Amino acid sequence: MRLSGSTPFLPLVLPAPVTKSPQAPLRELTLALQRGNDVAWQEFHGNYGPRLFRQLLAATRGDHDLASDALQQTYLRVARSIQPCDSEPMFVSWLRVVARSVLHDCWRRRRSFWQMLHRRHADPSDPALFESEDGGDRMMACLDNALGQLDPDDRALLEAKYFSGTDVRTLAEKLMISSKAAESRLTRARAELRRLMISALSRHE
């Protein structure tokens, strides 16, 4: 559930885009990824990258450096092992397994793996990594809380951008500011959201 914006000067709900750009059939995409096609990889990054990053961020409890490192390694491992695939659920499951394996390797390298084991030993009730199908209800709750704590203007800006699909130029027009100013405000809103999420995620330790 999302909080509705309360900003008087910003339209609350703008129509969502009808469809996103048509996605190549999965088989064609995976074949193109295997060949190293730049456009296919950019499409993969746009469609699957955010989900992978969110899962990694949840598993690392907000350690975005580690999550980013693991995301990059996940992409490289996908490049090494990908095979043509027709099934979206199967492909997504495979990506999750690859990401989990990469994260474990990253942990071992960073030694924080041992810290996690100690944490598990100290508190056996600690929820498991990748505990649920979509990377953790905890992550979504954390996002909801962080949005709730944001300044209403910032919240409305983020909701318009991500939930209504409004582009920056249209946002700028509605706010009667320049595109550059709108981007700056968006960057500040994201930074604040990030700060709140890291604080919430690390508090679970």
Added chain:
Amino acid sequence: MNNGPDQNDRMIAEAFHGEWSEGASAKFALAAARAARRRMVRRRSVVGAAAALGMAAALAFAFRHLRLESNAPEVLEAFHSAEPARAYEIISDQELLAELKDRPLLAVQNRDGGTEFLLLEY
């Protein structure tokens, strides 16, 4: 308002990385694309080298087989010439009489009743 996971994921991703399709994270995808291309080139090189090696081996085998066939008569000749020379020769009655013509031949009776022939040479 209930938003899909894609929108939440995008928001979270861009909260940490900025514009997802243009920022630093986009370079991850291009790096992975380069890695995939290098891997394809390496695989093609290995397959090509293996094919060339196989062809070379097949040609070498065929060439060796041709050489063996062309040397066969020499081998047989060498085989036949390797037979040891006999210490005797079997000849016919006519050949024997032709050899003994006008040559003295002594017939000796042995004690056991057999006959031994001795050629008397001048």
